[in-house]
Amino acid sequence: xxLIGPFSQILPLTALPVKGALQDEQLSIIxxxxxxxxxxxxxxxxxxxxLQHQYPDCDVTHITIPAVLxxxxxxxHTHICFDGTRNRDYAMRIGGKSYLDIARAGGGIWDSVTKTxxxxxxxxxxxxxARANRHLHEGVTTIEVKSGYGLNMNGExxxxxxxxxxxxxxxxxxIPTCLAAHMRPKDFEGTEEAYLEWVLTALLPxxxxxxxxxxxxxxxxxxxxxxxxxxxxxxxxxxxxxxxxVHADQFSSGGAAVAVAAGALSADHLEASDDxxxxxxxxxxxxxxxxxxxxxxxxxxxxxxxxxxNAGASLAIASDWNPGSAPMGDLLMQAAVLSAAEKLSxxxxxxxxTSRAAKALQLTNVGQLASGFIADMQxxxxxxxxxxxxxxxxxxxxxxxxxxxxVN
Numbered sequence: 001x002x003l004i005g006p007f008s009q010i011l012p013l014t015a016l017p018v019k020g021a022l023q024d025e026q027l028s029i030i031x032x033x034x035x036x037x038x039x040x041x042x043x044x045x046x047x048x049x050x051l052q053h054q055y056p057d058c059d060v061t062h063i064t065i066p067a068v069l070x071x072x073x074x075x076x077h078t079h080i081c082f083d084g085t086r087n088r089d090y091a092m093r094i095g096g097k098s099y100l101d102i103a104r105a106g107g108g109i110w111d112s113v114t115k116t117x118x119x120x121x122x123x124x125x126x127x128x129x130a131r132a133n134r135h136l137h138e139g140v141t142t143i144e145v146k147s148g149y150g151l152n153m154n155g156e157x158x159x160x161x162x163x164x165x166x167x168x169x170x171x172x173x174x175i176p177t178c179l180a181a182h183m184r185p186k187d188f189e190g191t192e193e194a195y196l197e198w199v200l201t202a203l204l205p206x207x208x209x210x211x212x213x214x215x216x217x218x219x220x221x222x223x224x225x226x227x228x229x230x231x232x233x234x235x236x237x238x239x240x241x242x243x244x245x246v247h248a249d250q251f252s253s254g255g256a257a258v259a260v261a262a263g264a265l266s267a268d269h270l271e272a273s274d275d276x277x278x279x280x281x282x283x284x285x286x287x288x289x290x291x292x293x294x295x296x297x298x299x300x301x302x303x304x305x306x307x308x309x310n311a312g313a314s315l316a317i318a319s320d321w322n323p324g325s326a327p328m329g330d331l332l333m334q335a336a337v338l339s340a341a342e343k344l345s346x347x348x349x350x351x352x353x354t355s356r357a358a359k360a361l362q363l364t365n366v367g368q369l370a371s372g373f374i375a376d377m378q379x380x381x382x383x384x385x386x387x388x389x390x391x392x393x394x395x396x397x398x399x400x401x402x403x404x405x406x407v408n
Contacts, residue, residue: 002404003058005034006048008383011070012369013354019282019314022347029385035069037375040403045369065398066383070350071367072141072376072400074357075331077245077268077289077318079146079179080131081124081159081166084115086324093299099223109149109183112323116149116159124162129169131321131329136172137408139378139397140331142358142366143172144318146217148179152187156180156203160212171402175361177245178207181218181225181233192225196233204240215265219247220255227254234262243362249273250294260284266316266360270303271295278304282311287360289316290352292338293326305342316357317349333393346389375404 010033016026034048036055044051052060089107102108116124132143145163150156160176167174180199184192207213216237220230224247234244243265248255250269256277259267267281268289281288290303309315317338321329328334331353339349358367366374378397380388388395400407 001036001038001043001055001058002061003034003036003048003051003055004061005051005063006032007034007063007069007379008066009033009068009385010035010045010369011068011350011385012045013071013350014368014370016347016351016355018356018359020312021309022345022351024345024347027347033069035369035375035377037404040375040405042369042371042373042375044371063379065381067379067398068382068385068388069369069377069379070385071354071369072378072402073139073331073353074142074361074363074367075135075140075319075321076144076266076316076357076360077291077320078143079148079320079322080143080329081128081145081147081163082112082116082149082323083119083123083127084112084323085327086111089324090297090327109324110186112149113151113155113185117152117155121158121162121165124159125165125169128162128166132166132170132172132174135329135331136170136402137400138330138332139400141172141376141378141400141402142175142361142363144175144177144361146177146179147213148182148217151180151182151185153203157206157210157212160207161210164212171405171407175215176213177215177217178204178213179217179219181216181230183219183224192229193232196225196229200233200236200240204237204242208240214241214243215245216242217245217247220258221247221250222252227258230255230258231262234258234264238262245360249277253277256281260286265362268318269294270308271301273304278307278311278313281308282313286314287316287356288313289318289360290338291318291320291326292334293328294320296334296337297325297327302338302341305338305344309344309348314356314359315348315352316360317352318357330393332388332396336389336392339389340392346386349389375401377401
């Protein structure tokens with residue numbers, strides 16, 4: 001066993017409700033705290049000196065500078081498996097071109113599909129692992145990773161196999177999601193319904209056979225898949241045993257209602273969610289995942305995070321790290337900027353990056369510093385947790401632990 005500390009403050013982020021608004025007064029803060037770990041799990045947290053008496057045979061790792069300890073972050077929505085950039089798209093966007101202008105010029109999702117299809121397995125593994133490791137060193141210990149830039153049999157399987165292989169090149173936990181329903185590929189001769197039927201009958205059985213993913217996602221949007229086609233897809237995928245998440249209400253409404261009706265784990269984006277959608281999300285057992293990186297990348301308004309929380313929804317914040325709309329990939333910075341824009345408390349932000357993000361991924365053993373939880377932890381060089389958001393993402397962790405082992 002190992003006792004680590006003393007920390008100026010420990011934020012275990014335990015005993016917080018999974019839904020609704022939070023105040024900082026609800027945060028449990030352990031001053032002069034320590035944490036006992038063994039075999040990658042947390043045994044106890046508490047006052048450092050008391051833990052020394054309770055566990056006298058522990059190896060002790062002394063923290064000699066002021067530091068705040070909290071759980072590792074969980075990024076529950078990323079697209080970090082891809083090849084190439086969309087810097088031309090970005091230059092056109094900030095130059096005033098519209099989404100359709102960019103698509104007509106050969107940009108958009110299809111540009112990433114073309115480049116990713118051309119990449120070999122080793123290239124995708126290398127890129128995915130490198131991005132995961134950057135995230136890990138910035139305190140993100142669990143990362144959801146979507147396919148969706150393959151959009152044919154070889155492309156989708158190559159991406160999911162690469163995500164599986166990349167997990168062997170990073171200590172971060174990677175959670176794969178099949179997003180073959182990202183858009184109807186331009187080289188598919190048939191309707192959106194026919195394409196989704198191909199995903200259901202041809203692709204998903206192979207994914208199950210190789211155990212490449214247990215989750216599916218679909219982009220419900222005027223430029224992607226209709227609500228009617230998406231309802232059928234989600235129902236059939238659920239009958240096959242897949243859990244679901246949904247790209248919902250990014251540019252137009254309707255997707256959140258489908259996600260709720262389908263029993264999805266999360267509805268992600270939500271920039272266009274109206275009062276009716278917010279009420280549905282608040283009443284359902286679903287996590288509303290907001291993606292400020294996409295708003296920053298596209299130069300559009302943020303999702304209504306404050307209204308979602310006030311209505312009683314469970315809110316998570318994710319990076320949407322992708323080559324098109326959210327190329328930055330800095331989860332903490334995005335969350336800090338969102339907190340200023342939407343007036344989110346520190347408690348709401350940290351819960352959205354830990355325990356509530358864990359719920360979006362059906363994870364019950366990460367996101368809190370409590371006995372029995374995995375020892376995924378991060379320490380910041382400050383004596384006051386409020387500095388972490390105050391510096392708007394520029395303060396990075398000085399130590400990150402994954403399953404109790406230091407990774408930086």
